[in-house]
Amino acid sequence: MxxxxxxxxxxxxxxxxxxxxxxxxxxxxxxxxxxxxxxxxxxxxxxxxxxxxxxxxxxxxxxxxxxxxxxxxxxxxxxxxxxxxxxxxxxxxxxxxxxxxxxxxxxxPLVDNEQLRLLGTEKDMSDMLYSTPSLISEDFTPVSREEQTKYGFLDVFGHNSKGELVIVECKRYTAGLDSVTQLRRYVERVKKSKGITKVQGIIAAPNISQNALKMLTDWGFSYKNISPPYRFSKEEEKQAKINEF
Amino acid sequence: MxxxxxxxxxxxxxxxxxxxxxxxxxxxxxxxxxxxxxxxxxxxxxxxxxxxxxxxxxxxxxxxxxxxxxxxxxxxxxxxxxxxxxxxxxxxxxxxxxxxxxxxxxxxPLVDNEQLRLLGTEKDMSDMLYSTPSLISEDFTPVSREEQTKYGFLDVFGHNSKGELVIVECKRYTAGLDSVTQLRRYVERVKKSKGITKVQGIIAAPNISQNALKMLTDWGFSYKNISPPYRFSKEEEKQAKINEF
DNA sequence: CGTGCCAGGTGCCAT
DNA sequence: ATGGCACTTGGCACG
CATH class of the missing domain: 2.70.180.20 (Protein Yojf; Chain: A;)
Known part of the structure; x- marks a missing residue:
C-alpha cells in the first residue's frame, strides 16, 4: 500500500x-x-x-x-x-x-455501552467472610469489611468473644511473603493506634507458600484455607439474560 | 456478513x-x-x-x-x-x-523475529548503583547486585568502611509502604541469618510517599533520591515541561 | 492530585 | 511446577 x-x-x-x-x-x-x-x-x-x-x-x-x-x-x-x-x-x-x-x-465505528460484570474478586471473598464469619472461626464477629478504617485498609476486621481484635487479610490466589508482611503491617498499625498488644492476624487464601507460612507462624499469625466464590448467584444470572434482550 | x-x-x-x-x-x-x-x-x-x-x-x-x-x-x-x-x-x-x-x-501472516530492547528498568538502576556506588554514599562498597543471595533477593548488597552490612532496595518509581516493608523483611532476614544487629537499610528511588518515609525513618532506615538511568527525575520532568513552552 | 492496593494481573527467572 | 518479584504494570477508590 x-x-x-x-x-x-x-x-x-x-x-x-x-x-x-x-x-x-x-x-x-x-x-x-x-x-x-x-x-x-x-x-x-x-x-x-x-x-x-x-x-x-x-x-x-x-x-x-x-x-x-x-x-x-x-x-x-x-x-x-x-x-x-x-x-x-x-x-x-x-x-x-x-x-x-x-x-x-x-x-x-464501534459502539459499546456495556460493562463487564465480574465475580470472584477479593472483594467478593471478603463479602463472603463478612456474611459467613464461621468460615474463619466460630469465635469471630466481623465489624467491617473492605473499608478504609483509621488504621488503614483492612479486608475484614472484627473481634473474638474475648474482645480481642481480629484482622483478616484475604488473597484470592496463593499467599506469599508479601501477603504476610502486609498483614503484619496492618496488625502493627492497629496495635499502635489502640495501644494494645494482642491482635489476631489471619490470612485467608486458597493456598500459601511454604516460606510465607513459616513467616506467618513465626509472627504468631495463622492461616485459614478459603477459596474465593466464583459463580454468579441465581439472581445475577437471570439479570444477565434479561439485559441481553 | x-x-x-x-x-x-x-x-x-x-x-x-x-x-x-x-x-x-x-x-x-x-x-x-x-x-x-x-x-x-x-x-x-x-x-x-x-x-x-x-x-x-x-x-x-x-x-x-x-x-x-x-x-x-x-x-x-x-x-x-x-x-x-x-x-x-x-x-x-x-x-x-x-x-x-x-x-x-x-x-x-505476520512475521516478527525481533525483540524489544528496554532501558531504565530496576535492573538497570541496580547495575548503575553497583558500578557507581558513590551515588549512594562515599562510604559504600557494593558486593553483589540483583542476586539470589542466601538471604534472599537483594537489589544491591554491600558494606561500609566500618564493615557494617548495607542493603539497598531500588524502586524505579515512587516508593510506597510496600517498598519499606520489603526492605525491612530483607534486613531482618540478613540480621537473623548472620546473627547481627546492625544492618543499614536504604531505599533508592526517585520519590517516596510521606507515609513510607515516616515508616522508613521509624525503622531506622534511610532514603536516597536516585532516578533510574534514562528516566527524568521529578524536577527534570517539570523543567522539561516548562521548556516546552 | 497523590497514596494505597487489587488484578481472571502478566512476564521473567530462579530453585 | 512453585515461588518470589518487577512491570512503560493498569485500574479503581479514597483522602
Missing part, C-alpha cells in the same frame, strides 16, 4: 473517531517512563478513539509497545516510511512508529 | 496460522480463575497463532476479556450467532464469544 493514501486513510478514520487496525512492517521507539526500541518486524497497530495506541507482535498477550489514552497521533510521510508520532503530554511519553510497509488498514 | 462464510473465513485463517482481527457485535462469557459476563456490544476480537485471544472494547488499554496462549478455538453457527468457544486445558479456563453481527474479518 502506498504511503500517502495510507496516511490519508488513517487520518480520515481518526477524524471519524473509528477504531483502526493497521498491519504493517515497522520499528518502534519509545521514550518516557523508560526507553525502548524494537527493530523492523510485522506488527498490528491499534488506534482507539480515546487516544489509546497498542502495538502487538504476532504472538503474546501483552502489547510490545503502547501509549495510554488521551495520546495525540500525528502522521507524516518520510523518505521510505510512514512516521506515526504518538505523544502524551500528561505522562510525558512519546512513541514513534516507522512503518516501512503497510499491508492493510481496517477501521470501524 | 453471513455467519457461515464468516466461520469458514476464520477457520481458514486459523489453519494458515494467520493473525485474525474480527469486528463484531458480541457478548462474552468467561469462567476460570473467576467468572464474568458482558452483554452485547461492538468489539474487536484478536486471535493470534499462539492461541492467544483478546477481546477489546472500543476504548481502553486493557482487553475486556482474553485467553492465554495455547488456547483452543472452536467455532459453530447457532440460531442467530457465531459461537466461538476458547478453551485452555492447562489453566482450566473457558471463554465463549457469541457474535450476532460480524462487520469485518481481517487476517495476515
Amino acid at each position: 502506498e504511503l500517502y493514501p495510507a496516511m490519508d486513510e488513517i487520518n480520515n478514520a481518526l477524524k471519524k473517531n473509528h477504531i483502526i487496525v493497521i498491519f504493517s512492517n515497522c520499528n518502534v521507539e519509545y521514550s518516557g517512563r523508560a526507553q525502548s526500541f524494537i527493530a523492523k518486524g510485522d506488527r498490528m497497530i491499534i488506534m482507539k478513539h480515546d487516544g489509546t495506541i497498542l502495538v502487538h507482535k504476532p504472538d503474546g498477550r501483552t502489547p510490545v509497545n503502547w501509549m495510554p489514552n488521551k495520546s495525540i497521533i500525528e502522521i507524516k510521510v518520510e523518505n521510505d516510511s510512514l512516521e506515526i508520532t504518538c505523544t502524551n503530554s500528561k505522562t510525558s511519553e512519546v512513541m514513534i512508529i516507522r512503518a516501512f510497509n503497510i499491508y492493510s488498514i481496517t477501521s470501524a | 453471513e455467519l457461515y462464510p464468516a466461520m469458514d473465513e476464520i477457520n481458514n485463517a486459523l489453519k494458515k496460522n494467520h493473525i485474525i482481527v474480527i469486528f463484531s457485535n458480541c457478548n462474552v462469557e468467561y469462567s476460570g480463575r473467576a467468572q464474568s459476563f458482558i452483554a452485547k456490544g461492538d468489539r474487536m476480537i484478536i486471535m493470534k497463532h499462539d492461541g492467544t485471544i483478546l477481546v477489546h472494547k472500543p476504548d481502553g488499554r486493557t482487553p475486556v476479556n482474553w485467553m492465554p496462549n495455547k488456547s483452543i478455538i472452536e467455532i459453530k453457527v447457532e440460531n442467530d450467532s457465531l459461537e466461538i468457544t476458547c478453551t485452555n486445558s492447562k489453566t482450566s479456563e473457558v471463554m465463549i464469544i457469541r457474535a450476532f453481527n460480524i462487520y469485518s474479518i481481517t487476517s495476515a
